[in-house]
Amino acid sequence: MNENLLQFIWRFQYFNKLNLFTVQGDPVEIIHPGTLNTNQGPDFSNAKVKIGHTLWAGTVELHIKTSDWSKHGHNSDDNYKNVVLHVVYEDDVPRNDLPVLELSGLIPGILIRRYNSLMQSQRFIACEQLIHKVDGLTINSWKDRLVAERLHRKAMLIEDYLCGNKQHWEESFWWLLARNFGTKTNAETFEAIAKSISIKLLARHKSNLIQLEALLLGQAGLLNRAKYQDKYVLLLDKEYAFLKTKYKLRTVVFPVHFLRMRPGNFPTIRLAQLAALIHNSAHLFSRIVEEPQLTEVKKWFAVAPNDFWNYHYTLIDDPKFLKKPIGEDMVNNIVINTVVPMLFAYGNKHHNGAIKEKALQWLEAVLAERNSVTRGFQQLGVLNKNAYDSQAFVELKTQYCNHRKCLSCAIGNAVIKST
Known part of the structure; x- marks a missing residue:
């Protein structure tokens, strides 16, 4: 177990929520787990939980062990004053000042085993033996997100260029x-x-x-x-x-x-x-x-x-x-890696949705790229119809699969939770 997995489990509530009690013995009802916080402070904000007869609204902090609270210095940190629930995998020390919810024993063992299997996999992608079970709608919607992320990342490079040449497109x-x-x-x-x-x-x-x-x-x-x-x-x-x-x-x-x-x-x-x-x-x-x-x-x-x-x-x-x-291959490469990113960045900078849409349509109109990444996905039975698909696969492999960010990936989520 690690904190990333624990956050994932809490965020999507992948544990047995029937007859929940704090370690202090009070009944717990989770109204809303909160929103994952990627900035400084507790892990989840705007959470709502009912403890006993009282409805609490505030932040939730997660740790592997209860003792991590003091080890991380939260006792003296004002950012943690509004924590209404401390969620832990293992309760190893008694706490009387803050409600503690222990999840050990409530999480399906197969979920943890599947996650550990993905983290230890040495295959082309960690989930290659299970990706065929993920429905097409999930994969296609994730492709859209991946292409958008890739183009936004490339737009950041172009923005650096513009800053260095006085906005000269x-x-x-x-x-x-x-x-x-x-x-x-x-x-x-x-x-x-x-x-x-x-x-x-x-x-x-x-x-x-x-x-x-x-x-x-x-x-x-x-x-x-x-x-x-x-x-x-x-x-x-x-x-x-x-x-x-x-x-x-x-x-x-x-x-x-x-x-x-x-x-x-x-x-x-x-x-x-x-x-x-x-x-x-x-x-x-x-x-x-x-x-x-x-x-x-x-x-x-x-x-x-x-x-x-x-x-x-x-x-x-x-x-x-x-x-x-x-040649045609190089022209297509120019369209994929120069024309489309520049158009997308230009449309984004000028709030022009029509130009951004044109960039995406042109990406769909270009032949699929042929490289080790696209060949790897094709061997797994995932369609590579055009450059839009290709760019999605490259983003998925380089930004998610290679770094084992399965918990941040829609396909990884689908694989882990299909228990």
Whole structure:
């Protein structure tokens, strides 16, 4: 038994409530268990309990043992003066000044055993052997909550961006877009590159693709190397040296990584594609906000870098022709991880429900993601129809399952209480 489980049991009243008595011998009737308090003070507020013939309204404090009250220093804490009931799993010391309700012996043993089994599970998710018993309505409504939580968390990152660039939405979009072009491996580096080159500076050189490539590759620290012999690379190096001096740029300190990456995800290719996207677009986020059709937006991202990259994956490749446009998978990734979070954050910031709804609809319109998390849930028979489902599964796995937060999860709740 731990306090999290005890709070869960009290909150949902998963114990035998017939013929309840305090340890002092007074009959107890629980009118309302109260509201879980996540701030300082007693565990539950606004509770109503009838003890003897008296109806009490106030707070309820929970502990594993009665002696924990004094161990936690509640005797001298004014926050605990309005406690009307002390709920414990085990009454280990006598108390005469406060009613104590002992739950040991009132809780179904199977509930405790099932919880302990979940906490000790080493499977993909703790409840994978029981999730098939959870009804579809519970899972679908929990997906909605998970997607909302995920988008609100991402909105917090965007809010940090806005605080750092004086509420400039286009600049923030550029930073997040670059971060996602870096994929998980180079996300921090690509974000640093974006922050080192303002969108205003990029706009000045928007018409010159070579200069855009020079800026991005140069800031990544990939130019100015004596081993390069290719005329195009030497041209990029020359352009970057001029622009670096002109704008007093500082190369980012984060390294770029190539190791264990597919060639199509090499940072050189992604930076070249990013340069092509800047070259072919203007006021991109403003256009996205106004555009009603996702299919149109996806066309804007389906660009290709210049001809040099048709023969190269890096700056020193042997020539082998292969066109390298931004593919459908990457476009979908951009929609999921850049477009939708930015739209949702924008709608949230401006109290515009229509834009938030558009973000959710676009998420449902994108193909389901294929990764280790979604494959794991699919193997358990949980449908992964679109990116909305995928994002819900990723949030569930990373924010709940990996941390064994089963008591805070609707699916975990359903599994534990189905005793």
